[in-house]
Amino acid sequence: xxxxxxxxxxxxxxxxxxxxxxxxxxxxxxxxxxxxxxxxxxxxxxxxxxxxxxxxxxxxxxxxxxxxxxxxxxxxxxxxxxxxxxxxxxxxxxxxxxxxxxxxxxxxxxxxxxxxxxxxxxxxxxxxxxxxxxxxxxxxxxxxxxxxxxxxxxxxxxxxxxxxxxxxxxxxxxxxxxxxxxxxxxxxxxxxxxxxxxxxxxxxxxxxxxxxxxxxxxxxxxxxxxxxxxxxxxxxxxxxxxxxxxxxxxxxxxxxxxxxxxxxxxxxxxxxxxxxxxxxxxxxxxxxxxxxxxxxxxxxxxx
Ligand SMILES: Nc1ncnc2c1ncn2[C@@H]1O[C@H](COP(=O)(O)OP(=O)(O)O)[C@@H](O)[C@H]1O
Ligand SMILES: [Mg+2]
Numbered sequence: 001x002x003x004x005x006x007x008x009x010x011x012x013x014x015x016x017x018x019x020x021x022x023x024x025x026x027x028x029x030x031x032x033x034x035x036x037x038x039x040x041x042x043x044x045x046x047x048x049x050x051x052x053x054x055x056x057x058x059x060x061x062x063x064x065x066x067x068x069x070x071x072x073x074x075x076x077x078x079x080x081x082x083x084x085x086x087x088x089x090x091x092x093x094x095x096x097x098x099x100x101x102x103x104x105x106x107x108x109x110x111x112x113x114x115x116x117x118x119x120x121x122x123x124x125x126x127x128x129x130x131x132x133x134x135x136x137x138x139x140x141x142x143x144x145x146x147x148x149x150x151x152x153x154x155x156x157x158x159x160x161x162x163x164x165x166x167x168x169x170x171x172x173x174x175x176x177x178x179x180x181x182x183x184x185x186x187x188x189x190x191x192x193x194x195x196x197x198x199x200x201x202x203x204x205x206x207x208x209x210x211x212x213x214x215x216x217x218x219x220x221x222x223x224x225x226x227x228x229x230x231x232x233x234x235x236x237x238x239x240x241x242x243x244x245x246x247x248x249x250x251x252x253x254x255x256x257x258x259x260x261x262x263x264x265x266x267x268x269x270x271x272x273x274x275x276x277x278x279x280x281x282x283x284x285x286x287x288x289x290x291x292x293x294x295x296x297x298x299x300x301x302x303x
Pocket of ligand 2: 108110151228
């Protein structure tokens with residue numbers, strides 16, 4: 001079944017702020033202290049359950065050794081079409097930073113939308129943060145803990161002004177208006193967008209919208225980021241700023257990009273999606289590039 005492709009954010013908006021409302025305060029955008037980023041032992045994206053057994057009970061909060069995101073034999077087709085994802089397996093662990101490179105139309109965006117519950121698999125199982133997720137209400141928590149940067153910024157932004165868009169998530173999380181405004185200002189400042197607060201969203205350039213979208217996601221302080229072609233429309237300096245920001249954060253992410261240089265600066269491994277499945281048997285280590293590739297989007301290795 002196909003559900004709305006729209007942003008998970010409802011389209012009501014009401015985050016008006018009066019100027020000068022700034023509280024003197026709380027750093028609510030700080031990332032959670034990190035248990036997440038630590039284990040380099042789990043850098044493979046294995047389809048397997050070998051680390052996900054319930055016997056992980058000896059790890060107190062339990063959750064850290066089991067995958068944060070697990071898909072088992074997930075199949076999905078848009079109505080009247082051949083399946084885009086076919087028996088797809090994925091196990092993504094806390095601390096991982098992986099890249100996903102595959103040609104246009106191979107189902108990368110669809111995969112992210114399935115994880116967020118925006119599309120429902122026709123078959124297969126989705127387990128997120130240790131719980132199977134099926135119904136709409138199962139995804140409320142998921143959307144709080146996983147931040148999706150939409151491929152198209154217009155799916156992400158819907159408020160009249162930038163500050164309202166960025167404060168929307170924190171308000172939804174229960175912050176007061178002043179707290180939400182502070183959180184939003186900090187998220188904007190972190191991205192070098194301090195001056196953007198009162199800009200009119202629909203007047204922004206594509207690249208500016210992209211950055212503001214990232215601010216809306218980071219303002220929610222998610223545990224995991226799903227980044228769908230985040231550098232589209234961005235100049236080199238801005239791209240570099242994103243690399244620095246992401247590398248500074250203790251956060252796990254899956255990053256879809258066609259830019260291998262960008263991927264190599266941020267991810268440990270890069271996978272591809274072929275015939276509806278993620279190929280996990282031959283992870284390719286992301287490597288430093290200083291040149292342009294003639295190989296298009298096909299991942300490859302230099303020897
Ligand atoms: N809403 C939709 N309805 C029908 N087909 C769709 C829809 N969205 C995407 N598709 C098709 O599904 C395939 C996978 O799309 P997508 O997940 O966006 O791929 P990618 O992100 O890898 O470019 C493509 O063939 C695309 O045309
Ligand atoms: Mg896409």
